[in-house]
Amino acid sequence: MAYPARVLLASVMIALSAGVRAEAEEAKPPNVLFIAVDDLRPELKSFGQEHMVTPHMDALAQRGRAFSRHYVEAPTCGAARYALLTGQYPKRNITYSNAAFRLYQDGVAPPSFPQIFRENGYHTVQMGKVSHSPDGLRDDQDRIAEVGIDNTYNNAPHKHFTNPEDPELPGAWDVLITPVGKWQTAWGAFFAYDRGETRRRGHSPPVEAADVDDTGYPDGLMADRARQLLGELGERDEPFFFAVGFYKPHLPFNAPQKYWDLYERDAIDISHVDPLQRRGGEMINSYGHSAEDFDDEAHVRKILHGYYAATSYVDAQIGKVLDALDETGLAENTIVVLWGDHGFHLGENGIWGKHSLHEQSLRSPLIVRVPGMPRPGEMADGIVASVDIYPTLMELANLPMPEHLDGQSFAAMLEDPKADPIGFAVGFNFPRGGPTQALRVDGWRYIQGDGLYDRKNDPNERENVAEAHPELVERMQAQLQEILDRRKAR
Ligand SMILES: [Ca+2]
Incomplete structure (x- = not known):
């Protein structure tokens, strides 16, 4: 495919028109800046959510x-990130869970895919939460045993050490830094x-507003x-792959006061909030409040x-990183991917959290910028999935495109937002009773063991309409089964 060549050509032309020598641009493959954001809903102003302040x-x-x-x-974080990073659908039970890695x-x-970049001459750097743990490192079992806590990060996070090796x-x-x-x-x-x-x-508490600056x-x-690191990476001879994984807006919803001041609490729309259905889970069990508190509008x-x-x-922190990319001149030869690891119910379907196969849990923001790309700023509305990101980056x-991948490249949509989309997405969840899947196609969501939802007329998926559309259910079941049967063996 000619696309990467065209990207290079575009940056060469920019360089020439600016009167800059072009040789380096021609020779150097594009860098990649991959930004992961934890539990970020597609609730951004650029995604049509006018009430949000997300300028960067x-x-x-x-x-x-x-x-x-x-x-x-x-x-859920671990399973979603494992599917993204390996380019494979969940398959074994463990790959439906946070333990996938x-x-x-x-x-x-x-x-x-970071490994593929590294094997092909890229300098690869990891910061924050890219895989499942918040620094990309596994538990240091010896040190954890020494301090004598029970072995979960949930209970004593400040003593839950990871092992740099x-x-x-x-x-x-x-x-890893x-x-x-x-x-x-x-x-x-x-x-x-x-x-x-x-x-x-x-x-x-589930939220906190401290009067601190951003580094608070x-x-x-x-x-x-x-x-700082981008400046250093720009000095290197080899191209870089830099993945940075920010922690917010994952619970607890803590932020400096000045970001709270961007919103007027009484003006917040709560019409999407349904009566509480799921009384347990991360949101309700892990913080100092109770299920009954969610009956209270305040x-x-x-x-x-x-x-x-x-x-x-x-958003402001992401802006600083993107500004650095511009200030160093690296933006001209760096592909940027911004990815949310999954969505989050803020009361839709009576759920406060994730772990469902509804739209609110599975839809997340994805933004890709390729230097010199045509038609920037035009949104692509076709369906794509996270497993498609790996082949797209390749x-x-x-x-070289590895053979184990379940997804397909959507690079054509970066040239033309109206190009044929992948067109479907499969969600995988593991509630009590075993693995369950959902299929999303244009207009519809089908959830195994649950029902069919009409996306055009019921965006919050409040009503199961399976009985009214038995043929569609059968067709979507068959399509889902075919996709599952095709899952790669590795
Ligand atoms: Ca997450």
Whole structure:
């Protein structure tokens, strides 16, 4: 495919017109900046959500291609990130869960795309939460045993040490670097509260507004370190693949006060909130509030306000990194991908959290900017999935396409937003009772064991219309089965 050549040509032309020598541009493959954002809903101004203050992600969408219908494979961090990074659908039970990355230690996981970049001469750097753990490192079992806590990050995050010698993605990174500041460990930073405090499960509040600057929470530290690092990466001879994974807006919804001040709590729309259905889960069990609190409109507004503040906070940090890319001149030869690891119900379907096969859990923002791309700023509305990102990156960087991939490249949609989309997305979940899947096609969502939803007339998926459309259900069941049967064996 001629696309990467055209990208290079475009940057050469820019360089020539600016009177700059072109040889280096011709020779150097494109860098990649991959930005992962945790639990980010597609609730951005550039995605039609006018109430949001997200100028930096919006600016990226303006200069690149935003995908209005991008779906992840799984509604939980570890499984979604494993599917993205391996380019494969969940298949074994473990790949439906946060423990998916263990397969790398078992030696049965396929090569991740950062590993492919590294094997092809890229300098690869990881910061923050890209795989599942918040610094890309596995637990340090010996140190955890020494401090004598029970072995979950949920209960004592500030004592849950990771091992610098033991990455979750072996072979993928030249450098892993995550600033943890006053929070002592990456898990402590992941659940950060003001002044170095971290979450005490079941006690800490679900939201916090501290009167601090951006570095009062870890994403601000990460943004500053990423800016500095980009300067260093630009000095190297080889191209770079830099992945930075921000923690917010993942719970707790903590952000500096100034981001809370961007929203007026009483003006927040709560019409999408349905009566609470799921009484347990991360949101309700892990923080100092109860299911009954969600009957209270003031509490609901506070939670939504926190999510919006945390979203605007992370948006500002993303802006700093993108600014650094411009200031260093690297933007001219760097592909940027911004990816949300899954969605989040903020009361839709009576759910506060993820772990469902509904639209709210599976749809997330995706923005891709390729230097010199045609028609920047035009949104692509066709359906694409996270497993399609791996083959797309291989095509854009002109790297060999591995055989284990389940997805397909959507590079054509970067040239033309109206190009044929992938057209379907499969979601995988593992509730009690075993693995369950969902199929999303234009106009419809079908969830195994649950029902059929009319996306055009029922955007919040409140009514199961399977009985009225038995033939469609049968057709979608068959399509889903065919996709599942095709899953690659590796
Ligand atoms: Ca997540």
